[in-house]
Amino acid sequence: MRAAAQADLFGAVDPVLPPGIALFRGRIPLAESRVLLDDMLTVFAAAPPYRLRMKTGAYVINQLTNCGELGWHSDSQGYRYVDRHPEQGTPWPAIPPRVKAAAIAAxxxxxxxxxxxxACLVNLYAAEGKLNLHQDHDEADFAWPIVSxxxxxxxxxxxxxxxxRDPVQGVTLHHGDVMVLHGPGRMLFHGVKKIVPGTAPFQHSAIPANGRLNLTLRRAT
Ligand SMILES: O=C(O)CCC(=O)C(=O)O
Structure with missing residues (x-):
């Protein structure tokens, strides 16, 4: 599958991406994406999505959960990786093998x-969801990529x-796209400006109504 394609399936021309950012358009075919989303329902049964709080006490707008040996979490002690679901008290479920294999391949x-x-962070965006600009810096070694x-x-x-404060460009991510932040792209600031309702190819109960689901795989240790 091509990276940093010139035009996506909808005919829109992609922005030029900086070194270290690879965008694999349509990397997960529709049928396979249904299977991966079914896998996420199994993750949710063991580790139900929840809303975390920042150090300030404010709730983060999106629901999230994790799978893998470690999961990203925040509360009054700040951002960090923890080895269990904070509300359930049970270890995070394993990363579904199909998801892990797809991330390793990318x-x-x-x-x-x-x-x-x-570590696999599952971000659940409702229709009004967003994510402020940030860097991922709670991991031990930034030489490892982030696969999203x-x-x-x-x-x-x-x-x-x-x-x-560097300029920010918008890159529309579609269902089935995979983005890799690696090398010089690993520490770039990033976030999610908005969700575009009505653009999903199908509804699935793992995805919030009219929303979006993102999986972010990292090496935390
Ligand atoms: O939802 C996305 O595409 C980005 C998620 C993200 O930046 C993060 O979890 O750190």
Whole structure:
């Protein structure tokens, strides 16, 4: 599958992406995406989505959960990785093998041969969901990439630079797209500006109504 395609399935021309950002358009075919989303229902049964709080006490707008040995969490102690669901008290379920294999394959195509993700954050965006501009810096070694899957409605991904104030470009991510942040792209500021209702190819109970589901796989340790 091609990376950084010139035009997506809808005929829209992709923005030029900076080095270290690979975008695999339509990487997960529709039939396979249904199976991966079914896998997520099994994850949710063991680790129900919840709303976390930032250090300030404010709730994060999106629901989330995790699978893998470690899961990203935040509360009054701040952002960090924890080995169990904070409300259930049980270890996070394993990353579904199909999801892990797809992430490893995408990383390999970006030149990272031995990526072994131990954390998969599941972001659940309602129709009004968004994610503020941030860097992923709670991991031990930034040499490992981040592999991100999009399902459901389109999300307008905000891709910035190495500094928070650098210019930000919007990259529309569709159902089945996979983005890899690696090398010089690993620490770029990014977020999600908005969800575009009515753009999902099908409804699935793992995805919030009129929303979007994102899987972000990382090596936390
Ligand atoms: O939903 C997305 O596409 C991005 C998620 C993200 O940036 C994160 O979880 O750190």
């Amino acid at each position: 990383a390999r195509e970006c030149g990272v041969a031995d990526f072994d993700p131990d 899957f999009s399902f459901g409605n389109d999300g307008v991904f905000a891709l910035g630079g190495a500094k928070r």
